[in-house]
Amino acid sequence: MVHADPILEGLNEPQREAVAHQEGPLLVLAGPGSGKTRVITRRAARLARDAAPASAILAITFTNKAADEMRRRITALGAGAGMWICTFHSLGARLLRAYGQRIGVEPGFSIYDEADRKQTMKSAMEEASVGGHVLTVDKAIHAISAAKNELRTPAGYEVTARDFNERMIARVYEAYEALLKKQNAADFDDLLLKPAQMLGEDDDLRRMLNQRFQYLLIDEYQDTNHAQYLVARRLSELNQNICATGDPDQSIYGWRGANLDNILDFERDYPDTRVVRLEQNYRSTGAILRAASTVIRANRRRKDKELWTEGDDGEPLRVWRFASGSDESEHIAQNIVAMSQDGVDYADFAIMYRVNAVSRGVEDALRARRIPYRIIRGVEFYNRREIRDTVAYLRVLMNPRDEQALLRIINTPARGIGKKTIERLLIAAQNADETLLATIRRAHDVPGVAKGTAKKLRSFVTLLDRLSDHVEGPLDALVGQVLEQSGYEQYLREAEDDSSEDRLANVMELVTVAARYQQEEPDGDLDGFLARVSLTSDQDAVDPNAGCVQLMTLHAAKGLEFPVVFLVGVEQGLLPHERSLSGPFGVDEASLEEERRLFFVGLTRAMRRLHISYADMRAIRGRLTPRSASQFVGELPDSAAVVETISRATFRDARSRYNDQDAVWDEAEFAPADEAGQTSRRRGGFRPRPERRFEFQQTETYFSVDDPTTGAAPTERGRYADWSAGTWVRHDSLGVGQVIWIQPSSGQTRAAIKFAGQGQRVYILEHAPIHRLERPSPQ
DNA sequence: TCGTGAAACTTTTTT
DNA sequence: AGTTTCACGA
Numbered sequence: 178m179v180h181a182d183p184i185l186e187g188l189n190e191p192q193r194e195a196v197a198h199q200e201g202p203l204l205v206l207a208g209p210g211s212g213k214t215r216v217i218t219r220r221a222a223r224l225a226r227d228a229a230p231a232s233a234i235l236a237i238t239f240t241n242k243a244a245d246e247m248r249r250r251i252t253a254l255g256a257g258a259g260m261w262i263c264t265f266h267s268l269g270a271r272l273l274r275a276y277g278q279r280i281g282v283e284p285g286f287s288i289y290d291e292a293d294r295k296q297t298m299k300s301a302m303e304e305a306s307v308g309g310h311v312l313t314v315d316k317a318i319h320a321i322s323a324a325k326n327e328l329r330t331p332a333g334y335e336v337t338a339r340d341f342n343e344r345m346i347a348r349v350y351e352a353y354e355a356l357l358k359k360q361n362a363a364d365f366d367d368l369l370l371k372p373a374q375m376l377g378e379d380d381d382l383r384r385m386l387n388q389r390f391q392y393l394l395i396d397e398y399q400d401t402n403h404a405q406y407l408v409a410r411r412l413s414e415l416n417q418n419i420c421a422t423g424d425p426d427q428s429i430y431g432w433r434g435a436n437l438d439n440i441l442d443f444e445r446d447y448p449d450t451r452v453v454r455l456e457q458n459y460r461s462t463g464a465i466l467r468a469a470s471t472v473i474r475a476n477r478r479r480k481d482k483e484l485w486t487e488g489d490d491g492e493p494l495r496v497w498r499f500a501s502g503s504d505e506s507e508h509i510a511q512n513i514v515a516m517s518q519d520g521v522d523y524a525d526f527a528i529m530y531r532v533n534a535v536s537r538g539v540e541d542a543l544r545a546r547r548i549p550y551r552i553i554r555g556v557e558f559y560n561r562r563e564i565r566d567t568v569a570y571l572r573v574l575m576n577p578r579d580e581q582a583l584l585r586i587i588n589t590p591a592r593g594i595g596k597k598t599i600e601r602l603l604i605a606a607q608n609a610d611e612t613l614l615a616t617i618r619r620a621h622d623v624p625g626v627a628k629g630t631a632k633k634l635r636s637f638v639t640l641l642d643r644l645s646d647h648v649e650g651p652l653d654a655l656v657g658q659v660l661e662q663s664g665y666e667q668y669l670r671e672a673e674d675d676s677s678e679d680r681l682a683n684v685m686e687l688v689t690v691a692a693r694y695q696q697e698e699p700d701g702d703l704d705g706f707l708a709r710v711s712l713t714s715d716q717d718a719v720d721p722n723a724g725c726v727q728l729m730t731l732h733a734a735k736g737l738e739f740p741v742v743f744l745v746g747v748e749q750g751l752l753p754h755e756r757s758l759s760g761p762f763g764v765d766e767a768s769l770e771e772e773r774r775l776f777f778v779g780l781t782r783a784m785r786r787l788h789i790s791y792a793d794m795r796a797i798r799g800r801l802t803p804r805s806a807s808q809f810v811g812e813l814p815d816s817a818a819v820v821e822t823i824s825r826a827t828f829r830d831a832r833s834r835y836n837d838q839d840a841v842w843d844e845a846e847f848a849p850a851d852e853a854g855q856t857s858r859r860r861g862g863f864r865p866r867p868e869r870r871f872e873f874q875q876t877e878t879y880f881s882v883d884d885p886t887t888g889a890a891p892t893e894r895g896r897y898a899d900w901s902a903g904t905w906v907r908h909d910s911l912g913v914g915q916v917i918w919i920q921p922s923s924g925q926t927r928a929a930i931k932f933a934g935q936g937q938r939v940y941i942l943e944h945a946p947i948h949r950l951e952r953p954s955p956q
Numbered sequence: 957t958c959g960t961g962a963a964a965c966t967t968t969t970t971t
Numbered sequence: 972a973g974t975t976t977c978a979c980g981a
Contacts, residue, residue, distance in 0.1 A: 239971075240971080264971075265971080266971050267971095290971095291970085291971095365970090365971050366971090368971080369971090429969075430969080430970080430971090432968080432969065432970090433969085433970065433971075531968070531969075532967070532968055532969075533967080533968085533969085534967075534968090534972085537972080588957095591957085591958075593957070593958095594957090595957045595958080596957080596958095597957085598957095711971095712971070713971095730968085730969065730970090731969075732968090732969050732970070733969090733970085751968090754968055754969080755968095756968065756969095757968095771969095775969080796972085797972095798966075798967085798972065798973090799972045799973085800972095
């Protein structure tokens with residue numbers, strides 16, 4: 178009898194087996210909700226305790242969020258210090274920073290995001306004079322990205338090019354690579370491809386890293402692409418201690434190059450692999466599991482698993498059919514209100530959809546009922562113009578060759594350097610074969626640049642030089658200096674439009690983001706901060722403590738769970754998306770299966786209640802189109818789902834609503850359809866917003882979240898929970914004010930505050946010198 | 957050079 | 972429907 182080991186405690190048999198396994202390759206096939214994260218974290222902790230120093234363990238995830246979560250849980254188990262826990266992309270960035278010079282990547286290189294890549298690709302196409310053909314920028318990006326994932330070089334691409342189009346792509350590819358190199362930049366693909374390449378070509382490096390990392394743990398292995406596969410393989414060559422966890426049924430990134438064969442053929446790649454299946458589900462009701470397993474069994478390319486639970490069958494899934502997308506939104510919002518009155522916390526709801534465009538209608542309905550919600554779009558913050566502008570300054574300071582960033586800031590805020598001048602500078606730079614910044618430094622002798630303009634360029638350069646003195650100092654101070662010295666802050670303060678206050682608040686938030694980063698990473702520098710900023714993903718924004726209904730795409734939902742899930746827009750053409758239905762050869766089976774996996778992922782996010790809905794009509798890109806139920810709806814087993822048609826019953830008398838504040842422009846949603854089923858566009862005028870009510874064909878009963886069986890943790894209330902519109906506050910320098918509105922969110926509660934005699938301004942409460950006044954101000 | 961408004965195009969998913 | 976690009980006038 179072995180003594181109880183706390184690390185193995187509370188695990189079921191296969192979980193224990195996976196945690197206890199030590200030497201040699203291990204494949205954990207983990208169904209949804211089967212305690213996979215638990216297994217990985219325990220295993221990592223156990224290895225650090227029994228097998229190797231923490232620094233010899235490398236754990237790789239797909240999102241920063243997952244990495245942070247894993248680190249937190251491993252730390253809670255008493256291990257983790259010194260362990261490498263990161264995403265594939267951040268691992269790539271780290272390796273490149275440390276060893277990239279061997280393949281021509283200088284330290285301090287910039288990471289080009291989608292927008293930068295697009296611009297660069299445009300330039301590359303111009304340079305290769307490939308414009309005007311059938312080849313579009315997007316097609317070039319796609320083709321070259323695919324080539325990079327396969328580790329094909331421009332030269333290699335050219336050799337195998339079979340037609341005119343491919344020869345064009347080869348030329349663009351070459352020009353694009355040359356640009357990246359000249360600008361010392363790497364795109365997202367490079368972060369995987371270059372390390373894979375380095376590890377393949379440089380025996381010393383590979384040997385060294387193989388000795389350093391004795392144990393490899395890779396999560397979401399079903400989503401690895403070829404480059405990631407090679408990194409994993411080349412890092413585990415010596416010890417063969419690779420533990421891959423994943424689920425072929427949840428592979429949803431095929432369009433990004435993920436190769437399902439990586440997990441399906443793992444046992445072939447690593448002989449003597451121990452395979453463990455985690456099939457017991459701790460998340461969902463029996464009905465939800467039955468529905469999910471039935472649906473996914475229609476796929477051919479998979480490894481069969483039996484999902485089962487010891488829990489109860491729960492309620493059947495509800496399949497709702499609506500007349501229109503807006504009915505769908507309204508009904509869901511109404512349902513959330515009803516359930517929340519019954520005690521279900523807002524944070525317990527999630528609304529999921531296939532494409533982002535669907536979220537708008539839902540948002541409107543939630544907003545109309547003042548239901549707090551949050552859209553999971555982590556990149557949103559970093560994609561704001563003001564943030565990109567500020568970050569661009571930082572990027573130029575880090576990497577003066579970063580042309581994308583330089584072009585962004587050269588006239589932001591406006592300093593009289595126009596398009597013509599920039600064009601001349603770019604040509605001069607190309608002729609002299611030097612970087613854009615070098616040309617700008619000698620602008621006075623660039624032909625065609627006027628004296629006055631040269632002077633402006635001079636002072637821009639001086640600004641950058643002055644700022645670079647602060648690069649070594651604290652990051653938040655650096656960001657502050659950028660905002661101040663560039664005039665960007667003043668520019669925002671003086672701007673008159675209504676968004677400028679928000680933008681100012683966002684920019685200030687970037688200062689605190691920088692401060693927080695430095696707190697978390699004591700030896701974090703500008704380079705690391707920029708990498709963090711570039712590699713933040715959508716999923717990283719999920720915050721279960723926000724007290725809000727969460728809206729997200731199905732892709733962003735992976736790995737999450739919610740007591741109540743609404744799957745909206747489950748319509749043919751949307752899920753499965755039409756791109757999988759109308760390929761060059763009709764239905765593309767492989768991508769149809771991926772769509773089905775996406776549906777499967779959605780189904781298995783739900784713990785207790787699951788609502789699936791579709792509408793007969795939906796406005797897509799401004800146009801009302803007829804829709805029909807997804808084929809996947811028909812694949813649900815009758816024993817687990819109830820289908821209901823929900824109709825709009827009554828409109829309140831239009832006239833009584835005329836004086837209400839929310840008369841709306843009729844967006845053709847209610848315009849009559851002609852005989853072809855097409856709706857005439859834009860034939861409205863102001864009409865009252867109809868009050869919609871729904872008939873329930875069945876009485877709704879909601880479970881209460883207090884119910885211990887749901888396992889829902891009591892929601893953490895923010896420290897501003899008792900603040901509301903009208904709350905009196907004091908600002909350290911502006912004095913007494915009153916809250917106009919407040920948007921709760923953990924860590925960054927926004928509020929608009931009005932001060933006597935001044936306008937209202939938006940603050941992030943956590944970071945502003947604002948305190949609550951206990952008593953209303955004595956007038 | 958810069959701001960305005962019209963036209964054109966876009967999107968499926970995202971590190 | 973929203974964003975980006977383009978053309979034009981100040």
